[in-house]
Amino acid sequence: MASAETFVFYIAQKVLEKLGSLTFQEARLIWGAESDLRRLEKTLSTIKAVLLDAEEQQVHNQELTVWLGQLKEVFYDAQDVLDEFECEALRRQVVETQGSTTRKVRRFFSSSNPLLFRTKMAHKVKEIRALLDKVAADRAKFHLSERSDDRHVVRGREMSYSFVQASDVIGRDQDKENIVEHLMDPSDGQSISVVPVVGIGGLGKTALAKLVFNDERVIEHFELKCWVCVSDEFVLKQLLVKIIKSITSENRSDLDEEQLQVLLRNNLDGKKFLIVLDDVWNEDRGKWIELRNLLMGGANGSKILVTTRSPTIASMMGTMSPFNLEGLLHQDCLSLFIKWAFDEGKERQHINLVEIGDAIVKKCKGVPLAVKSLGSLLYSKLDERDWLFVRDNEMWKLNRKEGDILSVLQLSYNQMPYYLKQCFALLSLLPKDYNFNTFDLIPYWMANGLLQSPNENQQPEDVGNQYIDGLYSRCFLEDYIDLGFMRAFKIHDLAHDLALSSAQSECLIINCQVQNIPKKVWHLSYTDNTWHNENVLKCLQKSKSLRTILFTVEGVGPSTKSFVDLCLSKFRYLRVLDLSDSSFEVLPSSIGTMKHLRLLDLTNNCRIHKLPNSICKLQNLQTLKLHGCEKIEELPKDIRYLIRLRTFSITTKQKCLPRCSNSLRALGLFNCGNLESLVETMQVCTSLRFLLIVNCGGLTSLPPTLKFLTMLEALGIENCEKLDLTEMEDNQDDFPTSLRSLRFTGLPQLVAMPNWIKHSAKSLQILDIQSCPNLTTLPEWLVNLESLRQLTILNCHKLSCLSKGKLCLPALRSFRIAECPELIRRCQPEIGEDWHKIAHASEIYLDYKRIK
Template structure:
């Protein structure tokens, strides 16, 4: 029987809501104080023993059943508390309107106070009785109270590129062997296939990245392409990935025949290098079908395949497999020390290094195991923590050669409980999925997974802390910090662990699925599942479904029936993802989904108007209307969405209605008619992120910036009429807290606007891309003392960094490309501007890493 997980975390969240001052006040208003107080007491007593129960259930199936029953009651209790919160927000809307109260009450006509009070009193009594009944059984399990004393570890420095050679230890010899083969003469085959074989976690992908990014390989091949194949060898998906890797375009809209033609056209007569990473398919017919499509390349083309299977290597390779071995002990120890200590600090803790030496031997040269345990022990200086890892029983489970899941499990077990649930949510997505923090955090937020003892901490900041913690524990890879947004993937073994920890809570469904457990709370779909009526019937068995999510861009529901089913059948949804849909009308009954936190309608190609009933969703935190290019106007009552924090929009309107003061993140894209933002922005005084893309009619930001005193990130792209210089008149009104500023595709930008000086003490990242008429940087650039990253791309008229002395003490990353004059002045040692940037640790000139 599968273990029940996250019960402690759900109880902690529920208890936190019950004891909050706002909820205590609501109890008095609605006359349910007595029952909720008893519910709180029972919940508090049960929570105390839940950690012990979750651990002991491995040896007691009755405990697993008991925990499952508790979880169902907890989730139902959350739904009840949610209704109280929503009613409180609706009352707030009524009160804020003053003379319009009667009109607003009609808007919320379903909320009769007397009926609501009676209904909710009954629901609370029912929940309390159910919890009392289940909780009474805890006595027979003899459980001990325990607290969750696992804390978030201290974060380490984040990386900024897909592969840092300095982070890969012990693979120089392997890299040289493979590069030498790639550079050598053809082996008589039209295309050479080099298979790299090794167990999971050994570093096959890291080695392939080293080869892929080697300067000799870059110069030798006309075309490079990276594709992660993973579990499913589906030809169309592979073609889409290849074309995206080559052209940077997502062509999921094409059928398989069109994709084949497009791929052949791109490869025709060119010497290419293709990496097929993490191949599992043993069907030779599928491989031959793909191989035949690649034959149009020039002689000397090469394919590098990474796989765990010698059978696959033999089937695909045109040469003997390159068998990757484990690291030597000294290499493993060096890697462990790199992850367990800050540089040089290991000399102060020789006792810990001795214990670490024994731990490393048990890792058998597997880098992922070494890094995972090193990161687990990072910042821990108590010898008992190290002995706990060295002598842990998990080593007894690690009997199968190369099976390091138990090592990762140990690191997972040491996570705080709230982080475990967020990590398990990653199982919701397919292997090799590219995560974006803006999207992931809003899913976590919508499901109430973000917790902090600091009530004033923004949920987006909590989410970023969680991601930093997962990175520090070595569960994330391919991590790129883009400033306000981070992108990453997770290792396939970490994905397996997430699947194991999520158990029945999360499920990826497809058209072939026949049965869905009633205990499934979150589902995602990766194909045209929504067209299958049987799937919808199966889903309806899960009466309390919380999430319906699409993870394949370009595929969405085309029929209104799917949407109607979601709205009518799944009334407890927190997340409803209808992206890439093509229905014309969103049903007005959407307003009944009062638990909904996130609604994604992005890239709908047909919808013209939204029902005003959408503004009844008082709990809505994120609304995505980006790419809805036929949307004529936004609902007039959008200001009633009092909890809306994230808003992405495309519309044909000339001006936008006022938004709630709760808004933190705003993305305006492809709003070609937009002329003014004054009405929308004058109440958005808490906005932190503003991105304006492809809004060709917008002329000025001057009237709105004075409202945005908390703005931290501003990005402007392809707004050709926007005058950034006329903002100079009254600089006292401009934001002073900007951390990130990006100007992209702005041909009208000739000089940098002086208002940037107002953020001289806070600005950390400055990106200027495709501004062909920018001629010079201002002298005040030297005042940006906090600037960590400066990126300048495609600014051919820019001739120098600064006329004066440039000293940016915090500068770490400096990148220039397609700026010929500036590139010459920044050449190492000999360039006139080299001394200004030489202290940066990460320097790229025209894509080549200098240091």
């Protein structure tokens, strides 16, 4: 498994990058310490050259592991010191640009005497340099070799989809038929039957369950279907919330357990249902019986399908013999391997590689995840030596209880570049089955300084998307959906285990079992209410170097100001502070002293009324999340001073929002019912790439300045009853031409599609129109959307045809129409007047049923 100390090479590289950056060069000329900084840089470069060798050799040398741990601490301390130079440079930048005409700004950003700052920083740099010299002196005794990291992210082929495609699951047809037969059997003598599927990790239990869940016969047989990922925790309330959310699409975590039980019984009463409990680990029979009793209100013939790795659990929960999932046959494994290792048909040109691949597949023992992982690892590699390296690797000598699958994944992990390894490791802080999306994950990586690009002009959000694609191409991710402007996914259970192993001493998940928090922990997350546990709080006070605090379970967050006070007083170097689902009333004004903070999340705090204006002193802040804070009266008036803010989500009672910084890239407005104008907010946001406006009932129009957002890629507008989108029809030639995704939902004022959309004809890939009751026609220029690959139209009853003229969308792959009676009639296969316009799409749904 992963080495005891990891990422040391990468952290050293990040410190060197910071020392060489233009921002820092300017800062150190102003604030001095030039000589010590040059010596620090020289020592660091010398050490970095041998770190890759050191990280590899430490497996056999505990003393080397200790040395690397000492280096890592010094490197992190160096990052913090160098950050202080940048913070001061940013403060000066705000004063110079915003405060040239007013003393008020200068007073707001007043700091200590420049001479004192210079003296203090010179002392800190000297201290760091001395520490590094002391630790570095020991490197000679380890006889390390110089090496460089020349690995890079290889992007795999596009294989994204929103559910399991039958064609992508090989060798499970008979298994599917057997399970479907059990689910539809009315004569098994049980009012509610439990069908267990058991097998080792990576065997494809979840993929098989999804095939069954989406089978047309199953869909028609059951009145109600529900999918719940259970994973490690088997907490009744959390399971009830998940089941109800799957059935009703509503999150009712605000209800207590008794209310949830009543709501569940009401939803299941008398209905024949299918519930899938995926990835069950709980062996406590009492907990299972407690849940089972709540599910007994359904009609006869209801079924529960359980997937688990444990035969004990399968036997405990099942009302029939467990369905033991076996490994794939060799020929099926080879077919799967070829599908992932070659572009279609290209394997015929490389018979020698197929022969080596055959030997590799035999070692995978029928485990599909192992086969896919190694196939994707070798994709696009045509040098025979790469294939022989995998076939003859020492990992096959290791014996692991998961059928060597973790060793296989470890090989894929080892081949990753170091910057991607650390991003992957931080995923371990989120629980298994966590629903990731790029708008949450990429700012988290960015806040910890993990995104790097050889191209200075490349946006960090684009780099983050490339990292996610890199993890997906290695089969570490599942349920992967590429929406163009956003990716959504989960991390595979076994990949999560690997991430936990690779994170090791850097990351810690806090729960009721944790008795001690090591001093070297830099990132931690809470999975329950232990944030107020006295022992945990006492241990936290010893961990002064924390960079990340996360609350990862929906509905669980700190409720007292004392916990926030502890965070702000003890953890001065925090980069990420996630206080989502909290319920304290006041955010202390001392938040303004957290100058290293990059991400602050107050999502769904239902009690806070306002934010202190001191928050506007956080010049390093990149992400601020305030959506769901429904009692906020107004935003701080100096919000424009956040000159590095890139992602901003808001819920507020204001009629007009204050002006934001032109650094903004993503803006989300949620439940701002009083909002009437966006003119001032959008005045300088010319670099905006994503704009989402949801439930803003008072908004009547979008500002004319929208036409200057030439970088806008995604626009979503939902449930804005008064919004008239046709008011911007003047000067249409000035409207954005870079839109890739457009979503209109719940817009009663929308009678016809705005003409300004046609200027994105070459770029628009996704068009989603829902619940626009007065929309009567689609425009003739629809035919010009040459890049459109996904078209969705739902609940637009007055819409009678796709377009009056000829419609040919050459890139169209997914076409969905529902609750549009006349349009559905015209799109009927073969016989509908509009069928020929969409027949070339590879995926067609009419009234939620897949036609093609």
